[in-house]
Amino acid sequence: MYQDTATVTVSAEQSAGEVEAVDNENVAIGLEAVTDNLKKVHFTGQLAAPDAPTHVCITLKNGLSYYGPIVNGHAEPNGGWLAFECDMIDPQLLV
Secondary structure (H helix, E strand, O other): OOEEEEEEEEEEEEOOEEEEEEEEEEEEEEEEEOOOOOEEEEOOOOOOOOOOOOOEEEEOOOOOEEEEEEEEEEEEEEEEEEEEEOOOOOOOHHH
């Protein structure tokens, strides 16, 4: 699993075209490819997010971003994970 400190932006994209986004800076993350088109980000702590979040964007320190619609997730006070659709390269190849 690729590990880094990243900015995790969680957004809610409404059908009317409105977008509400919340940036979470300096989050310790682990990023993995579940399949070619499904990625999973593990995070420590809690993420700030708008109500009914729909998308996530993980911006790594090297400037590369992984972005897509959220398909599943789980959060607890000490951390959690989000699975999202994304066809970017396997994060393991970034090491």
